[in-house]
Amino acid sequence: MRYNGTSSKVFLVSGMTDMRKSIDGLSLNVTEQLDMEPFNEAWFIFCNCGRDKLKILFWDTNGFWFYYSRLEKGTFKWPRPNSHGVIVISKPQLHWFLTGLPLENSKARQPLNGLEV
Incomplete structure (x- = not known):
């Protein structure tokens, strides 16, 4: 069964990916390796073996x-591979990840929900 999620999903693909792949190759990875649908408006993030x-x-x-x-310097804080092949993260975690912060940022502000004026 394929996952048909919403655009709020961000998936870090576990393991290392051949960075020579482009759109077609990576969308095939999503379909075959993850058994997910690449057309579901989710974000799929792949990393090379050097994590740079x-x-x-x-x-x-x-x-x-x-x-x-x-x-140009340093590496992404890529989580260890898991048995499921993919790690789901939030959009704030994606921003932390891309700026070099760990996924579990204890100082991050939590979203406020259900506020009234």
Whole structure:
């Protein structure tokens, strides 16, 4: 069964990915390796073995967005691979991750919900 999630989902793909792959190759990874649908407007994030390069694949209603990031110094704080092949994170965690912070940022402000004026 394929996951048909919403755009609020961000998936870190466990393990290392061949960075020579482009949109077609990475969307095939999503379909075959993760058994998910690449057209569900979720974000799929892949990392190389050196953890200094990553690619983000995102479907936006009528086409893919494809982001590539390379660190000139240091590495991304990539979590250890798990048996499920993917780690779900929140959008704030994605921003922390991309700026070099750990996914579990204890000083982060929590979202406020149900406020009234």
